[in-house]
Amino acid sequence: MPAPQPARLRGSDLLRLGGSGLRARPLRAVLSALGIAIGIAAMVSVVGISSSSRADLDEALAELGTNMLTVSPGNTMFGETATLPDEALGMIERIGPVTSATATGKVDGARIYRTDQIPAGQSGGLSLLAAQLDLLATVNAELARGAWLNAATARYPAVVLGAAAAQRLGDVPSVYIGGRWYSVVGVLQQVALAPELDNAVLIGWDAAKQYLAFDGHATTVYTRSIESQVEAVRAVLAPTANLESPDEVQVSNPSDALLAQRAASQAFNALLLGLGAVALLVGGIGVANTMVISVLERRAEIGLRRSLGATRGQIRTQFVSESLLLSLLGGVGGVLAGAAVTLAYATSQQWPTVVPLWAVGGGLAATLVIGAVAGLYPAIRAARLAPTEALAAA
Numbered sequence: 387m388p389a390p391q392p393a394r395l396r397g398s399d400l401l402r403l404g405g406s407g408l409r410a411r412p413l414r415a416v417l418s419a420l421g422i423a424i425g426i427a428a429m430v431s432v433v434g435i436s437s438s439s440r441a442d443l444d445e446a447l448a449e450l451g452t453n454m455l456t457v458s459p460g461n462t463m464f465g466e467t468a469t470l471p472d473e474a475l476g477m478i479e480r481i482g483p484v485t486s487a488t489a490t491g492k493v494d495g496a497r498i499y500r501t502d503q504i505p506a507g508q509s510g511g512l513s514l515l516a517a518q519l520d521l522l523a524t525v526n527a528e529l530a531r532g533a534w535l536n537a538a539t540a541r542y543p544a545v546v547l548g549a550a551a552a553q554r555l556g557d558v559p560s561v562y563i564g565g566r567w568y569s570v571v572g573v574l575q576q577v578a579l580a581p582e583l584d585n586a587v588l589i590g591w592d593a594a595k596q597y598l599a600f601d602g603h604a605t606t607v608y609t610r611s612i613e614s615q616v617e618a619v620r621a622v623l624a625p626t627a628n629l630e631s632p633d634e635v636q637v638s639n640p641s642d643a644l645l646a647q648r649a650a651s652q653a654f655n656a657l658l659l660g661l662g663a664v665a666l667l668v669g670g671i672g673v674a675n676t677m678v679i680s681v682l683e684r685r686a687e688i689g690l691r692r693s694l695g696a697t698r699g700q701i702r703t704q705f706v707s708e709s710l711l712l713s714l715l716g717g718v719g720g721v722l723a724g725a726a727v728t729l730a731y732a733t734s735q736q737w738p739t740v741v742p743l744w745a746v747g748g749g750l751a752a753t754l755v756i757g758a759v760a761g762l763y764p765a766i767r768a769a770r771l772a773p774t775e776a777l778a779a780a
Contacts, residue, residue, distance in 0.1 A: 415712060422716025422756070423723060426749045430724025431731075433745040438732040441740045453485075453616055454525070454579055457607040457627050460636040468634035469603045474627040475518075478607060481626060483615035488524040489604035490583075491516040491591070496598050498587050499562040500555050512551050514563065515586045515605075516594035524608050525580045532572030539571055540590025543597060546572040550584040561587065564598055580608065671760075702766060709761020710754060717753030721746050 457478065459468040479487045493514040521527065522534055533539075535546060545561060545568045552573045560567045568589070577583045594600035607627065611619040620639075624632040725741050732739040 415715075418712055419716035419719065422713055422753060423720035426717050426720025426753060427723035427727065428720075429752075430721055430741065430745050430749050431727040434724060434728030434739075434741040435731050437740040437742055437745075438728060438735075438737040442735075442737040445738075453610050453613045455609050455611070455616065455620055455623060456638040457609065457623050458605060458636045459603075460634050462631075462634055468628075468631070470605070470607070470635070471628055472602060475604055475607055477626050477629075478609060478623065481609075481611070481619060481622060483612040483619050485610050485612065486520065486524045487607060487609045488518040488520045489607045490518070490521065490586075490588070491594070491600060491603055492605045493589070493594050493598050493600045496564050498551075498555075500558055502562045502567075504562075511585075512554065513582075513586045514594075514598070515583070515588050516591045516600050517546075517588040518591060521588075521608070524610055525577055525583070527577045527580070527583065528575045530573045530575045532570070534572055535588070535590050541592045541596070542590075543568040543593060544571045544590065545569070546574060546588045548574050548584040548586045548588070549576045551587055563587075566597060582606075698770070705764055706758060706761045709764070710757040713753040713757030713760070714750070717750050720753075721749050724749070 457470070457474070459470050462468050475487060475489045478484060493516055496514045498512045498514060517535065519535060519537065519540060522529075530549065530552070532546070535544065543566055545563075547555065547561075547570055555561060558570060560569050562568075574583065574588075589598075591600075591602075595602055609619070609623070620637055623637045624635040628635050725746070728741050729739050
């Protein structure tokens with residue numbers, strides 16, 4: 387007759403066993419779970435508050451043009467000013483990480499006057515630029531008053547004044563350029579990302595060609611790209627803009643704000659890793675301490691179960707499952723508490739609320755790892771107790 391085999395514990399059995407151990411000592415279980423919850427809540431809240439603060443910082447730095455690069459013609463090998471090919475803008479727009487691109491072109495020989503009575507030599511030094519219709523969106527420019535050029539006005543004698551140009555010319559309904567009056571349809575606010583536009587008068591691309599003999603070549607191409615790909619985009623801008631002569635193309639360097647943003651991101655990451663590790667270590671010590679005391683106090687239970695046929699493996703599994711359940715309860719409570727703290731603080735600071743999913747998932751996963759590690763030694767110790775020894779110690 388074959389020897390009887392011990393019954394296998396199902397998942398529901400392990401859940402009941404682990405739960406019964408916690409229900410037998412509810413106050414201790416609550417305090418132990420609270421220790422885990424505080425550690426996880428501290429980690430999640432620190433991560434959430436730091437991420438929310440970083441999101442607010444990223445928005446502020448984005449306004450400084452961290453992902454904007456400019457392309458302009460350089461010099462030829464003979465020292466003359468080069469020109470960008472007509473297809474330069476279209477080719478740049480095809481670069482994958484580039485999210486938007488637009489251009490302005492300097493209209494040579496055109497002088498801008500407030501009235502037709504001003505002597506020719508007193509133009510005020512303002513520049514006339516032909517502009518693409520999507521210029522405002524790319525450089526984050528806003529209107530002080532009036533309207534921007536559209537598909538209709540860009541073909542007719544109409545202009546938009548930069549902030550400094552408007553101050554010099556005054557509140558005029560029209561300006562005199564090249565023997566023709568041009569209606570002023572709008573005035574820009576100061577443009578932080580492209581200050582050269584402040585001293586410019588902007589005219590539609592087609593109107594500049596029709597009325598002022600504009601050659602159609604862009605003199606500045608503004609590009610915005612995915613921030614993580616700015617350096618990669620910069621590396622290909624020159625050959626993309628002018629495949630035959632990339633040395634005749636000048637490309638701006640990434641802004642210092644981008645470097646500041648990445649330095650801040652690295653500092654935040656180091657801080658989060660350090661604080662999270664300390665919080666999890668404290669929680670793990672609390673669970674391990676609880677489980678060790680639980681084994682010492684429950685020797686009689688262990689001895690009785692062993693005498694009724696429970697194997698050492700089943701004893702180990704029981705205590706590990708109890709430790710996992712205790713840690714998981716604390717982890718769930720900690721995640722919820724940390725998210726609530728993040729929401730409250732971010733709202734009070736008028737920040738965007740950001741609780742990274744990796745922090746939530748990592749917090750729960752960490753509690754399970756902590757529970758398994760912290761409960762493993764007490765579980766092995768409990769399984770090693772012989773039934774007679776356990777019952778005699780009780």
